[in-house]
Amino acid sequence: MADTNISSAIRRAGSWEVDVAAMAGTLVHEIKNPLSTININAQLVIEDWKEADTPRERRTIRRLTVISSEIQRLEHIVQTFLRFTERHELNPRPSSLNLLVEDLAELVGEEASGNDIRVRLGLDPHLEEFSFDADLIRQVLLNLVQNAQQAMSGTGGGELILKTRSVEDRGRRWAVCEVIDTGPGMSPRCLDKIFDLYFSTKDEGSGLGLAISRRIVEEHGGFFRVQSEEGKGSQFSVYLPLSA
Ligand SMILES: Nc1ncnc2c1ncn2[C@@H]1O[C@H](COP(=O)(O)OP(=O)(O)OP(=O)(O)O)[C@@H](O)[C@H]1O
Ligand SMILES: [Mg+2]
Structure with a gap:
């Protein structure tokens, strides 16, 4: 809730939006160092008190452990926030999306087959090279x-299909990469939130992957389309402009 209020306040602020975002980034950056000093010192005190034998000492050590784990939680929040706000220079160069997807399929192939996931490629041989930041788009596709x-390892395997093609849409030409799975799919409510910062349904998920991916794709002048059906699977399509 608080999050929504802050973002709508920022939106109302209009031209201040960039200033507020930059300030938030600086603030969090400034918080990071003292937090790590506090954490290191808390660890050292816990280490010192390791051989606690009176009830009072044991109580103290329990409280210190709570303090330390809460500091670690804060550090994680800070690091996650910084990973999102960090500006990355876009470095576009003529590259082959087909080659990138092929490399990716090879990279994940072994792990996939260990999890009963079959990887299929459907690359458009006529898709020409075009200008994009291959490192960043690789990061996007890897997250997808x-x-x-x-999603599929939770349902005992399935099929992962990676496709490329080109289309005319909104009056221009786009390169499209599709990542399709036959996993559990998503409910409409879940689908509504997947690009939100910190939204995750996984125990170990940071909920950053798609939020960062969308930012990278939009910085390229592109966009995402997502379709999903519960019990059937999901399809994520990344659209990148073929010419400036
Ligand atoms: N292919 C998919 N099938 C089903 N649900 C998905 C799929 N892709 C994304 N989701 C849902 O969207 C959520 C957000 O995904 P996102 O990649 O942003 O974060 P995450 O994977 O949970 O964590 P991480 O930051 O480690 O990537 C996931 O937790 C999951 O609920
Ligand atoms: Mg993810």
Whole structure:
């Protein structure tokens, strides 16, 4: 709730939006160092009190352990926030989306087959090279592939299909990469939130993958389309402009 209020306040602030976002980034950055000093010192005190034998000492050590784990939680929140706000230079160069997808399929192939996931490729041989930041788009596609694998490993395997093609849409040409899985799919309510920062349904998920991916794709002038059906699977399509 608080989160929504802050973002709508930022939106109302209009031209201040960038300033507020930059301030938040600086603030969190400033918090990071003292937090890590506090954490290290808490660990050292716990280490010192390891041989506690009176009830009072044991109580103290329990409280210190709670303090330390809460500090670690704060550190995790801070690191996650910084990973999202960090500006990455876009470095576009003529590259082959087909090659990138092929490499990715090879990279995940072994782990996939260990989890009973079959990887299929459907690459459009006529898709020309175009200008994009291959490292960042690789990061986007890797997150999509990992999401698909994680979704399917929960349902005993399935099929992971990676496709490329080009289309005319909104009056221009786009390169499209599709990541399709036959996993459990998502409910409409879940689908509504997947690009939200910190939204995750996984125990170990940070909920950053798709939020960062969307930012990277939009910085390229592109967009996402997602379709999903419960019990059937999901399809994530990344659209990247073929010309400036
Ligand atoms: N292919 C998929 N099938 C089913 N649910 C998915 C799929 N892809 C994404 N999701 C849902 O969207 C949520 C957000 O995904 P996102 O990649 O942003 O975060 P995450 O995978 O949970 O954590 P991480 O930050 O480690 O990537 C997931 O937790 C999951 O609920
Ligand atoms: Mg993810």
